Amino acid sequence: MLLARVKQPRFRLEIPVVDDSPASISQLALDVFRDLPIKRKGSAARLLIIYPNTTLTETAAKAFKPQSSSFVEHMDISSVTNGDTKILTSADVAVFLAPEASQLAIMKTVTDSLYPRPVVIFNPKWGFEEESSFGELEGFLGTFEVVYSFMGLEVRGLLSKRKGMVFRCVRDGLLSGEKWSVLVEEEGQLKVISRFKERPSIHEVENVLYNLMAINSPITKSAKFLKDLVSNVTGKK
Incomplete structure (x- = not known):
């Protein structure tokens, strides 16, 4: 046997x-x-x-x-x-x-x-x-199973930049499907904005950060403000 x-x-x-x-x-x-x-x-x-x-x-x-x-x-x-x-x-x-x-x-x-x-x-x-x-x-x-990883990445947009981190930690040596977290720095603290089952590629992380920058950019906020203003005046959305 x-x-x-x-x-x-x-x-x-x-x-x-x-x-x-x-x-x-x-x-x-x-x-x-x-x-x-x-x-x-x-x-x-x-x-x-x-x-x-x-x-x-x-x-x-x-x-x-x-x-x-x-x-x-x-x-x-x-x-x-x-x-x-x-x-x-x-x-x-x-x-x-x-x-x-x-x-x-x-x-x-x-x-x-x-x-x-x-x-x-x-x-x-x-x-x-x-x-x-x-x-x-x-x-x-x-x-090789990644049991700990904490790697940084920075992307630059038109008017701002974002610092992000890719993080994974297996606690107590017990593998139980831990996900990969993407974090960003906001007001001196790290905040989880996305999670992946598999290790994300650098392009996937960049896309997450670019999307976040786009949502919070002055240009996007101004466009939303103007749209809401026109909707209120015309009664149309």
Whole structure:
């Protein structure tokens, strides 16, 4: 009898950063992963963070050093390319930190070799709208569930501009059909104006913001005022 293949947990996180320097990205990794609340047989899970280049690997290793732990390992993705895969066998969870699009093929190889252990893509260096040009690797990325994303977008109209956000958050690690929310900034606060079942494209988000700008524009309001004024005078709508 054939046993059903257990699905490998694959997740994706997208946290906006103002500064994407090695020092800043390393500090972000430290803040997110140093106290990872995952246990394995009563002890902390062994976390492997895989970096896109040696500079970031070395910077991150220094950032983690004061919080040194035998449960966090750092690895340059080029090491895997060169055949050094021993460190992969000891990892309970692997994280690709700020990977490049050019590294997708090796990421797929590493992810498959880690089965059935969880794999995370954290702050990829490509935009979501680029993924349709990745060929068969687009399907690989589609196996990763976005558990957190908070990405900004600004559009400019004729007389105004709008800042919007695309947001999704899976609470407590339990996937239950969370929708993608589009929010806009109004009077210093974020307000949900639309929700999507699937991740909206940049064009869909832009259309939502443009429509909102059109509704609230002085031109639209003036046209409505004139229409109402004429209707009141003529008695016709």
